[in-house]
Amino acid sequence: MLNNGGVTLGVGDDAALFGETLVAKDIMVEGVHFTKGAPFLHIMRKIVTANVSDIAAMGGTAEYGLLGIAIPEGYDVNAEDIVKPFEMYGVKLIGGDTTSSQDSLFVSVTIIGRKNQHVLQRSGANAGDVIYLSRPVGRVRELLEQELAGGDTYNHYLIKAETELGDLLGRTGLATSCIDVSDGVGRDASHIADKSGVCMVIEESRFPVEHLHVKGDAVMFALGSGEEFALLFTVAEKDISELEMLAPSAVRVGYVETGSGVYLEREQGRVDISEKGYEHTY
Template sequence: MRKIKDLGEFGLLRELGLFGQKLPEGWIGPGDDCAIAPKSGGNLAITTDLLIEDIHFRLSTTGPRDLGWKAAAVNLSDLASMGARPLALTVGAALPKNLPFEWAEEFYKGLRECADRFDCVLAGGDTSSAEKICLSVTALGDMEGRSPLLRSGARENDDLWLSGEPGESAAGLLLLEKGLSGGKALEKCLRRHLCPEPRVELGLLLAERRLANSAIDVSDGVLADAGHISERSGLKVLVEAGKIPMSRELCACAAKSGADPFELALGGGEDYELLFTAPPKNREAILEIGKGLGLGVALVGKVEKGSGVSLLGEDGREMEPKRSGWSHF
C-alpha cells in the first residue's frame, strides 16, 4: 500500500489528478503559488496556506501576535510571486476549547497588522474547535491587467535572481529550538523567522514592467524552489554557490547554533524572498528596482537546456548539497 509520505506534496497532487486537469478558459490551476481566475476587467489570484501547531509552529516559541502576522504574510508572499496586488484575506481557525481568549485576541491583532501593512481587507472566514491549533488562510489578489508570473515561464538563457538574504529565517528557528538569545544579529534572524516580510512591492514591479519571465516565493528553500521552476518550465536551473548572499547576521547565528550558514541559505526555507528568472537585458532595470526598494537583489545563476537543478561551486564543478529544502510529508 502506497503512503502519502512516499509520494510527497507534488506526487500526491499528481496522483490525485490535480495537475493537467481541464479548466475553464482563462483559469490557471495547481502548480503555481496561486490559482488564477478570470474576472471582469482582469484576473484574480487566489492562494491558501495551512499553519498547524507542532508542525509549522510551537506555542512554546511563537507568540500569538507573531503567528497572526506570519499567517497573513506567507499568503501575501504567494501573491507577491505572481505579481498580484493584495485585496483580501479570509481566515479559518480551529482552536482548542480551553485556549485563553487573550491568545485569540492577540492572534487577530497580528493578522490585522499585516493586512493593514499591505492594504488588504480581513474579509471573514470560519472557526471551529480542535485538539491543536489549525489555521487556514486564503488570500485574494488583483492582477490589475498584469500577466501573472508563473513557475512555467522560465526561458533558456534567463538569469536567475534572488531577493534578500536567505537562511536567516532558518537560523532564527534554530535559535528558538535551542533556546538561544542575545545580540542584534540573533534578534534579526528571530524576527525574520517569526515576522517575515512578503516582497509584494518587488513582485508588483517585476510584473508591471514585464522584467521577469517566471517567479516563485522561497518557502521550501532556494534549491527546492529552483527545482519547482525547473520542473514546470522544462529547463535546467544552475545555481552558483558563490553568488548566494549570506548576511553577517546569518553567519553569526549559524556559529552560535553550530549550523552551516551555507546549508541554511540554500535549504533552510521560510525565507519568503522571491526567486525569479529574467532575460539578461533586464539586469540594470532589476538592480535599479532593488535599489529603489532598499532591497538586495542578487544574480545567482542561470537557466539552460536540460532538467533539474545543479549547484555549482566557484570552480564551476557541480556540488552535492547536504540539505535540499523542506518536505511537507
C-alpha cells in the same frame, strides 16, 4: 489545470488564477507549523505573509483576506492580533469563521488578489536568463534553529513578503519566471527547472552569506532555509540592467541553461541541490 473552464492556472503554481483574480490558501497547525509557545500575533503574521507571498510570486496584488480559526479552550486570542497582519499588507479582512477546537490551534487564511498586466509563472524561464534572489536567505533557518534549541526567539515568524517587488515584476513583466522561497532555494528552483524544462545553476561565488553567523558550509545552510518568502526569479539577459535599476536590492545568484535539474556551481565542480530544501514539519 490549464485553461480549465476559465481557470487559467490551478494547483501547482503559487496561487490559483481565474479571470483577473488570484487566490491563495494556507493552513497552519500547532505542533506542525509552529510550536505551542509561539505568540499568536507571530503565528498570524506568518500565515498571512505566506499567502500574500504566494500572490506576490505571481506578480499580483493582495486585496482581501478570509480567516478560519479553531481555538482550543483557554487559548488567548486578541482581536487586534488578527487584524494587524492583514492591515500591514493593505489587505481587507472580509470574512471567515471562528470555532472552538478540542486540542490544537488551527489557522487557515485565504487571500484574494488581483493580477497585474503580467502573470508570473514557474514555466517561463529560458536558457540564457539570469537568476535573482530578491534578498539574501538563511536568517530564517538560523532563527528557527535558535528557537528549537530552546531560545524563545520567534522573530523568524515576522519576515515580510516581497509585496512591492511582486507588484513591480507583475506590472513590468521583467521576470520570465518566479517563485517564492518556501521550501528552500534548491527545491524551489527545481519547480522552475521542471516547469520550464531548463537547468538552473546557482553560482556559489555570487551567493550572499555574509549576513549569517553559522559555522561550516554557510551556502548549503542558506540553500536549505525555507519559509524565507524571498522571491526567486529569472530575467532575460536584455532586461537585467533595467531590473537592477528598478530593484537594486535584488541579488544575482546564477543563470539558466539548457538541460534539467538544479546545481550549485562551486570551485571544485557542480553539486546537485534540487533536493536541498527544508521540511515544513518540526
